[in-house]
Amino acid sequence: MDAIREGLLKVDPGLYLWTLVTFIVLVLILWKAAWKPLVEALDLRAEKVRNDIETAEKNRIEAEKIFEDHKAMMNNAKNEAAKLIADGKADAERLRSGLLEKANEEAQKIMEHAKREITLSKDKALGELKNEIALLSTEIASKIIVKNLKPEDQKAIVEEALTKIRTVQ
Amino acid sequence: MLKLISLVNMVVGAGGGHGGKEESVSDVVMHHLTDHVVEGNFIAKILEPVNTVLGGITFEVLGLKSNLAITKLVLMMWLAAFICIIIFIPVARKIKNAKYGSSSKWVNMWEVLVGFVHDEIVEPNFGHHYKKIAMPWFCTTFFFVLFCNLLGMIPYMSTATGNLAVTGALASTTLLGMIVIGTIKQGPQWIFTGIVPGGVPLPLFPLLWVIELMGLLIKPFALTVRLYANMTAGHIVIIIFIFLVMMFKSALVGIGSVAGALMINMLELLVAFIQAYIFTALSAMFIGASLHAH
Incomplete structure (x- = not known):
């Protein structure tokens, strides 16, 4: 007991009492003026931060979904475009071959027509030429005949000419 | 350093008047560490x-x-209380007004410490439900003890928590808290059933009850002595380091002893924080334990 009366281990009831009073008063003052608003503010902020994080997470998921949708849409559009291009190419190809065929046919027709025309013209010209030759030959023959024809010869020539003409025709 | 120099001056001044050196160092220690x-x-x-x-x-x-x-220590406690008030009331107002957290480093520093008390001391022992009541109590305990501890590091000041009456008074609030909370939350039979672990065989119950009842008193007693001893020991070591110069009557010893004292001083700063934390944490643990039957 003597140790706590004096020296380093002294326990002074007065100091004990003052400590209690100081501490209790400090607790009451700070409770009202500092800790209550401080803890409330911190809790409020923690709540707010939690909400913000939740909202951000939600937004992120939504954005990801939208992104996926857009990706799918883009893919669709790409496929559609490719299909359109392929269709266009096929159409063009068909059109081109059709046109070519038609043109060939046309050309064939024109050629044939021309050939026929040429043949007709040639035949016509040959006929005319024959007539002309016959006419000229008769004229020449008549001139020669008139000059030095004896009556017996005349008869023979006419005979011969007649047979010749007959063979030509 | 000012404290060290003043100590040296004082010791030299006091040394002349006294006879033996042992008496002198004891006088110095007494003068610095006791209340008057x-x-x-x-x-x-x-x-x-x-x-x-x-x-x-x-x-x-x-x-x-x-x-x-x-006395001197009463003044020190009032100073510590005053520092608590002038720091935390404006800080609380600033934190309340700043919706997204204050940008001030000063405010944030205290917010971190309050958050530390909240996360490490109050939340594990009291949960979400009793937090509103526990936070003010343990925040006050922590910062009051911390400032009392730190005030002792300033020259011409002394450590209020380096006195058994002060630490005893703080610890007896813990004892009172344990008893009051236990009685309110678990009913008046708490003193019999609440402090003894559940599932104890009936013959052992009286024995364990006596032991636990002693434990109930020993817990705050340990709090008292731990804080007191930690705050006192460092100061005694510092004083003795400085006193070595006077003992050896050599300035060369001063190089070593001042360096040693400085080191202990740094250690004391750390101890001031650690002991404030331990005192508050254990106090919260003891009171939190009487919330629920175990």
Whole structure:
């Protein structure tokens, strides 16, 4: 007991009492003026931060979904475009071959027509030429005949000419 | 450093008047670490009329004579309380007004410490439900003890928590808290059933009850002695380091002893924090344990 009366281990009831009073008063003052608003503010902020994080997470998921949708849409559009291009190419190809065929046919027709025309013209010209030759030959023959024809010869020539003409025709 | 120099001056001044060296170092330690009414400066003059009245109020508890004089340690506690008030009331207002957290480093520093008390001390022991009541109590305990501890590191100040009466008073609030919370939350039978672990065989119950009842008193007693001893020991070591110079009567020793004292001083800063934390954490653990039957 003597140790706590004096020296380093002294326990002074007065100091004990003052400590209690100081501490209790400090607790009451700070409770009202500092800790209550401080803890409330911190809790409020923690709540707010939690909400913000939740909202951000939600937004992120939504954005990801939208992104996926857009990706799918883009893919669709790409496929559609490719299909359109392929269709266009096929159409063009068909059109081109059709046109070519038609043109060939046309050309064939024109050629044939021309050939026929040429043949007709040639035949016509040959006929005319024959007539002309016959006419000229008769004229020449008549001139020669008139000059030095004896009556017996005349008869023979006419005979011969007649047979010749007959063979030509 | 100022404290060290003043200590050296004081020791040299005191050394002349006394006989043996052992007596001197003990005198110095006593003067620095025990409580007494302030003498010989302007504060003493201001307090003189108050102390003549309060010092006259004498009483006796358990054979210990005392009075209500405003001693040095009472002043230190008031200073610590005042520092708490002038720091935390504006800080609380600023935190409340800043919706997204204050940008001030000063405010954020205290917010971190309050958050530390909240996360490490109050939340694990009291959960979400009783937090609103526990936070103010343990925040006050932590910062009051912390500032008392740190004030002792400043020259011409002394450590209020380096006194058994002060730590005893703080620890007895813990004892009171344990008893009051236990009785309110678990009913008056708490003193029998609440403190003894559940599932104890009936024959062992009385024995365990006696042990646990002693434990109930030993817990705050351990709090008292731990804080007191930690705060006192460092100061004694610092004083003795400095006193080595006087003992050896050599300036060369001063190089080593001042370096040693400086090191202990740094350690003391750390200890001031650690002990404030331990005192508060254990106090919270003890009181939190009487919330629920175990």
